Amino acid sequence: MRAVAIEGGFGLENLRVVDRGPPPALRAGEVLVRVGAVSLNYRDLLTVRGLYNPKQKLPLIPCSDGAGVVSAIGEGVTKWAVGDRVMPTFAQGWLAGEPTREKLSTTLGGPLDGMLCEYRALREEGLVRVPEHLSVEAAATLPCAGLTAWRALFDHGGLLAGQWVLVQGTGGVSVFALQLAKAAGAKVIATTSSHEKAERLRAMGVDCVINYRETPQWAKPAREATGGRGVDVIVEVGGTGTLSESLRAVKPGGRVSIIGVLAGGVGEVSLFPVLMQDVRLQGVIVGSREHFEQMCRAIDAWKLEPVIDERVFEMDAIVDAMAHMAAGAHFGKVVVKVGA
Ligand SMILES: NC(=O)c1ccc[n+]([C@@H]2O[C@H](COP(=O)([O-])OP(=O)(O)OC[C@H]3O[C@@H](n4cnc5c(N)ncnc54)[C@H](OP(=O)(O)O)[C@@H]3O)[C@@H](O)[C@H]2O)c1
Structure with a gap:
């Protein structure tokens, strides 16, 4: 499978499309997600530049936010079926309640590999269903930016x-x-x-x-x-x-x-x-899966359509996409399409 990785050092010049072989094998309780799109956050740019966590181990697949379709389920998975449309939670281990250091050490796009790859294996509890009216591109904007805005307004x-x-x-x-x-x-x-x-x-x-x-x-x-x-x-x-x-x-x-x-x-x-x-x-540090599900219910009720910047990028153009964001040339979310 194709992925984007920060390899050999920080900096946009070290961001490249790589071949990671076949899709990851599933362990019990895991779900294989065929990623359709990711969206960029300012944090991803800081991560690529080595400014978010200079101690981050490389290589790293960046980007916390994405959405896709379940393409296989591991042993014991009960929540999801092949064909379901899903988004990952920002902190995979933060399901509900207060954040803790342990929960906050499970964030995608650093320290854990992120979503900028064709297939990603994730624990079944680290996923949320895409609101029905949204495209995969639109859903890819929700996990970090959307949820942070939601919590800033309503929760806090x-x-x-x-x-x-x-x-x-x-x-x-x-x-x-x-x-x-x-x-x-x-x-x-x-x-x-x-x-x-x-x-x-x-x-x-x-x-x-x-x-x-x-x-x-x-x-x-x-x-x-x-x-x-x-x-x-x-x-x-x-x-x-x-x-x-x-x-x-x-x-x-x-x-x-x-x-x-x-x-x-x-x-x-x-x-x-x-x-x-x-x-x-x-x-505010994004939010838990419970917060994410609350927000999705509101987005569904309001039929809210996230604003995607007019420039949508392909995976091969990831450096251009990051530079577009760095320049502040965008309005709303910068989206990168993944896969076919
Ligand atoms: N704590 C959390 O959980 C969390 C979650 C998500 C993001 N964040 C942080 O929140 C910030 C925004 O993230 P983002 O992904 O939304 O960034 P973004 O999409 O890159 O936002 C860029 C835009 O911010 C505006 N901006 C830049 N400097 C500004 C200033 N001095 N005053 C007002 N607006 C300014 C500009 O808008 P105009 O072009 O209109 O001027 C620029 O286009 C980042 O620092 C990010 O790391 C934190």
């Missing part, structure tokens, strides 16, 4: 209809968050660096769009959009580079879900607004 954010949400930029997590927030009846403020992307955000029903290049201090217009009250839930993907603005934009008693580090992961941020205004800061 406690979002209610009519409340205000702020999302930053037009990457995978943020576009999911805006779609989920709108579906739940919330109002959305989105920042972006591009006029063209601003138009797309407005077309998606975003209530207030702010260009963060032209208006680096976007907290003021964001608060104004809420009638001065402040934002209820902020989906913070910028990190230390944007957190100060988020803390100015959030309402007293509001929630900031700390997800990403696109504008910096280390730096000084004043904690005064947090303690003076009863703001809740909460880190």
Whole structure:
């Protein structure tokens, strides 16, 4: 089978399509998934560059997110049948409850091999059924970005209809968050660096769009959009580079879900607004299988269609796909087709 591997060292130059021989043999309790598509996360780019976990052992098949069809089942498998459409959970061992170090050491795309291969053998409990209305390409976007947005809004954010949400930029997590927030009846403020992307955000029903290049201090217009009250839930993907603005934009008693580090992961941020205004800061690390199943039920009920970037790549063009993402040229999720 064909796979993409990071081999011989980190860096995009060490990402290559390799032949891994026949599909993996199944052990008891395992399911063989014929992968149809994967989607890229910023984490995958950091992993390839050796910045996510410099101690990661190589070779590694990257990418946590994918979807495909069950092509064989191992002895004792009861949950799945050949032909079922499935997605892997981000952390294979995190089925429910609180995360633990052990559960978080079972993530795909590092330290475990990921989904960018034609066939992947996975434990039967590490899979979730694809919502019926979604294509395999669309389903491949859900396991990490979709679930992270879901948990930021509903699990940690406690979002209610009519409340205000702020999302930053037009990457995978943020576009999911805006779609989920709108579906739940919330109002959305989105920042972006591009006029063209601003138009797309407005077309998606975003209530207030702010260009963060032209208006680096976007907290003021964001608060104004809420009638001065402040934002209820902020989906913070910028990190230390944007957190100060988020803390100015959030309402007293509001929630900031700390997800990403696109504008910096280390730096000084004043904690005064947090303690003076009863703001809740909460880190998010994707979610468990139980969270994933909850989200899929909502996606099914809302018939939500994930936004896939207009450039969809073939497996052979993986370096171009990663470079496309690195350039921030995408809107929504970057998808790579796998197999025939
Ligand atoms: N904690 C978790 O569980 C978890 C899960 C998933 C992702 N993440 C993290 O969340 C972040 C986003 O991931 P992703 O996969 O959605 O990334 P992505 O798709 O690569 O997002 C890229 C987009 O982010 C926007 N952006 C970049 N710098 C920005 C800034 N200073 N202010 C506002 N927007 C900015 C840009 O949008 P415009 O082009 O519109 O300006 C850019 O196109 C990453 O740091 C990732 O590692 C964490």
